[in-house]
Amino acid sequence: MKTPGPVLWPTLFVLSLSVVAHAEDLRTSYDVKAYDMQLAVRPETRTLEGLVDLVATVTAESLERCVVDLHSSYEVCGVTDALGTELAFQHREHALRIDLASPVPGGESFTVRIHYRGQPEGGDFDGFHWEKSPGGKPWISTACQGIGAHYWYPCKASFFHAEDKPERVSMAITCPADLYAVSNGRLVEVVEGGPDWFEGGSGKWKTYRWRHDYPLETYAVTLNVGPYVVVEDELKLVGIDEPVSYSYYVLPGSVKKALIQFQQVPELLRVFSEAFGPYPFPESKFALVETSFWGMEHSTAVAYGSSYPAWCEANEVEDPFAKYNRWFDYILVHEVAHEWWGNAVSAEHWGHFWIHEGLGTYAEGVYVEALQGREAADRFFEEMGRRVPADRGRLYRGDHPDSSDAYSGLIYSKGACVMNTVRHYIDNDPTWWRTLKSFQAEFRYGNATTEDFRTALERETRRDWRRFFKEWFYGEGTPALNIRFFSNEEGTFAEVENLRGDFYVPLDLVWTDRRTRRVRFWVEPGVHLFQIPCAAPPSDLRVVWLERLLGEHEVEHSGETGQETVR
Structure with a gap:
């Protein structure tokens, strides 16, 4: 909703x-x-x-x-x-x-x-x-x-x-x-x-x-x-042999707006098809229907009641939904994502609502990355992470609630950011995309659970993810890292405080020592000291990809490396 x-x-x-x-x-x-x-x-x-x-x-x-x-x-x-x-x-x-x-x-x-x-x-x-x-x-x-x-x-x-x-x-x-x-x-x-x-x-x-x-x-x-004015076409989509019927149904006064806004549809469907697998309903159609309410993921007849922001921009008209459309046409991108997450793969019960809204919102970032690059997607998820409560909020919504009781803004923002965090933990993009496609293919047209996703993840990564799911899906809140770099006669060190929650997290460091070097430390809860394997204090020692780890983190450089604080 x-x-x-x-x-x-x-x-x-x-x-x-x-x-x-x-x-x-x-x-x-x-x-x-x-x-x-x-x-x-x-x-x-x-x-x-x-x-x-x-x-x-x-x-x-x-x-x-x-x-x-x-x-x-x-x-x-x-x-x-x-x-x-x-x-x-x-x-x-x-x-x-x-x-x-x-x-x-x-x-x-x-x-x-x-x-x-x-x-x-x-x-x-x-x-x-x-x-x-x-x-x-x-x-x-x-x-x-x-x-x-x-x-x-x-x-x-x-x-x-x-x-x-x-x-x-x-x-x-x-x-x-x-x-x-x-x-x-x-x-x-x-x-x-x-x-x-x-x-x-x-x-x-x-x-x-x-x-x-x-x-x-x-x-x-x-x-x-x-x-309705009916505009009909066909689309050649990734992974589907025959063209798929594509239509939109709009009011007479919206035809010109739709002609501009819905030029984005073929690219949007391509991005999602490549990321998650072929469009799920090729024998029906893909369609958008103008409605008096904002939007809804009605299968093969997606409700669209937004502002046609591309038309607004082209005609220098104020967009009434501008704050939602800063990155893209929110309703168009989010509701279309539900054809994969929510309509094709649905939750077994509403405790697993994040499968609909978390993965649907994660797909927004996938679209940003496809059009603008990974750095833009990092900014997108970092911005979204600010909406996630620091010390409360469980992604799993409990055993067999009804839809209304399970619904929360948390399943959107935290769900998407946790997906981005999973990808960061894996640190292997081909494996990540294979996991999503495998999960989609296995449960397409059926229902899935949080544990089904864990099983798919373990199968593709050949790793045990039970602790991660306990912390991120069934637990509350997010981690907070305080990282301080310092050097002395014994070497260069990173002191890491990981004191909020019970999160086991990766920390990636990069520096130049004749060539670019990278090391990943795994940080248990508590306060820890890690020695950096470098011959001399590097001038460019830095934490990378910290924005991909959901939470609130602070980095401080001191001593011979100078001082810098980053939130």
Whole structure:
């Protein structure tokens, strides 16, 4: 979830979600295979109505009743099974409890069709947004990571169960005929009118049928309706034989802005494909959809509500998001990174949320490095590290929290900087990039944990990383080094204080002694004295790459080497 300001939602809603999440959980008794949706949006009454087929396999010994998440504000018009048999149900506390016609044995499949309607609302970020375009047309979009996808369609919400990714999603969106509807995947067809159950009155309607044949989290499912201008192209991407469909859907007044801003897309996709592996969803599409909120990683239909900063710069227009766009178009780069981290590889549960936001934010630095070089990326991560609390904040968010409880700005900044620190510890770039690609490839379209990443790291580096993970992922805070250089008749020394936390860290020193020399010391907690292996006190002795080690560090030169303090 990304928003420049606070997200305000009723406390009662959040408390109710917690009650459902911690009750006896029948949702763990089945695994969702597909959602097939028929949805109708009526802008004039701000009404959403739909039929959703949930197709699932029983994972328990048998199943007589299933529980589906659906916000209590909706009217449930009826529930049937695949044969059309009406099923009894109860709908309260955001949970829809459905009695199946007969017990379904373990390993067998079942389908429930849920007919529902309601008038969902939107907040500053999360919710179902009924907005107007600058031209006065309906402009509708969804965002739900922070509140759960069950706020707008019945599902086994990733808000509670991140581990259950459906294998496919199809969505037929019926909307006024003068509007265009966009969802995940590829557009299968556009037809006049609506489904049989839909009462369109005297208005003209169209139905857009979309299908996405890849697993995804339920919050990454999206519905967008508006007076969109459609710009279509194809891209040849690294590691993919056939061209990938590339589209963007923007309001009429944004076409010229998008033409400038989205020139960056091919290079962005190239950078991420080379760093992490081929684009994950080539049979669907890559797309950007203009929305009234800032941005969201909706799979293959990435929500973009930013300021088109490249257009602002080209036209000398003030960028309202300038503080976020100092390095690049933040929403464009960050949300696209989620196609790899969050959409393709997802957390097993929200304790591992850093896999989405930490790696997604680390990808920003990868983009900076690709365009501006490693020194620029060092400055980028050094700047980001200033946001990380010195003595608190655990990257691992605990055992099985819901999405809202696990969410924190820490998983962005500390997650990214810890990834940069891992790379520094490894001190071998081919091994680092191989680790990221291996982790992506192994868990692509599935779910992963912090320990899965450690396993990948140990496999590629052939080193034990248990201590590092204890300190950096499961521990709190960051290290603080105080380094003092001095020389005497016995030689040149580095006195290192490592007194905050229990961190075991590398210290890299460089100097010239006929040729450039480098030594790496490993520093345990405490105060330590290291002798520099040089024949005479060097005039250019210095610590290098300290900015790659997350934390607050100070260096002092004294005695014969002069004095300098660097923060």
